[in-house]
Amino acid sequence: MVEPAHATRTLSLDVAGRRVPTPCDVVGHGPEALLLPALSSISARAEMRALAKDLGHEFRCLIPDWPGFGDQPRARLPLRPDTFHAFLDALLAALPGPYALGIAAGHAAPYLVAAARRHPDRFRRLILVAPTWRGPLPTVMGPERRGLFRSLRRLVETPFLGDVLYRINISPPVIRRMMRAHVYADPAHVTPGVIADKHAITRQPGGRFGTAAFVTGALDPVETRxxxxxxxxxxxxxxxxxxxxxAPRRSGAEMDALVATGRVVKVTVPGALSPHEEYAGEVAAAIRAAA
Structure with missing residues (x-):
């Protein structure tokens, strides 16, 4: 099958009083779909490309990078939830849709849901892939250590020492362990090429600031389940x-609590925290069934 057309454009969005260059992939043709990559040390819009190529035969997929993340030098912005809400408002002003689908992975999911509440009728359906709301350290250590998390974030943000600590903690061996532990389900999929691509994302100038904010919970859009x-x-x-x-036990429990409310429909897919990347075909099939 011929791959759908793929182009990249750069938007200039006004976020937190600054103009933020925002690369956005455009894949395919048809009704519009907005695809939001996860927020993490190794996330970028590239993680959505295989899924977009699959869906691109039926949808025109738009994939932006989040401010402070992605495979380009990072603009310095206040990395906190209100900035990310403002970013989606600016994005929807520049690319108003309407969207047949809004698709979000991981931590992007609650931001997409909040945007859908602020912008009624902009999305026909929402698809949340392995949705999370709590950063890694609060998930593992509990919210009562917020003071420690803030101190760790400031340490990583300091000149020189912070960059040294960041380089140690996003080295290829660390990325390999992280991906095998909870990002991918099949260790055989964590190839040297995948690790090299992820490491390149982390090495973008300014990369440590987004990582420090995400890992310490500073980008958590809510504080409680x-x-x-x-x-x-x-x-x-x-x-x-x-x-x-x-999915890892703690993150899976949050997904199951959401499903138990009856406010969403659950579909089981293979994978761990990045099924849209590891099992793009299966995820695309699940999305088509909902469209």
């Missing part, structure tokens, strides 16, 4: 949650 579930109350488009079979 109750607040997360409350995002799904009231008027929203139909929401489908793609729940990976091998």
């Amino acid at each position: 109750e607040d997360f579930l409350a995002l799904f109350e009231g008027r929203l488009p139909p929401v489908r949650v793609l729940r990976p079979e091998r």
Whole structure:
């Protein structure tokens, strides 16, 4: 099958009082679909490309990079939830849709849901792939250590020492362990090429700031499970949650709590925290079933 057309454009968005260059891939043709990559040390819009190529035969897929993340030098912005809400507002002003699909992975999911609440009728359906709302350290260590997390973030943001610590913690061996532990389900898929691509993402200038904010929970859009579930109350488009079979225990429990509310429809897919990347074909099939 011939691959759908693929182009890249750069938007100039006004976010937090600054003009933010925002690369955006455009893949395929048909009704528009907005695809939001996850937020993490190794995330960029490239992680959505295989999925977009599959969906691109039926949809025109738009894939932006988040500010402070991606495979380009990072603009310095206040990395906090209100900046990311403002970013989506600016993005939807520049690319208003309407969208047949809004698709978001990981931490992007609650931001997409909040945007759908602020912009009624902009999305016909929402697809949340392995949705999360809590950063790695709060997930593992608990929210009561927020003071420690803030100190760690400041340490990574300091000149010189912070960059040294960041380089140690995003080395290829660390990336390999992380991906095998909870990003991919099949260790055989964590190839040297995949690791090299992910390491290149982390080496973009300014990369440590987004990583420090995400890992310490500073980009968590809500503070409690109750607040997360409350995002799904009231008027929203139909929401489908793609729940990976091998999601880590704590993250999987949050997905299951959301499903238990009855406000979303659950579809089980293979994978761990990045099924849209590791099992793009299966995820695309699950999305088509919902469209």
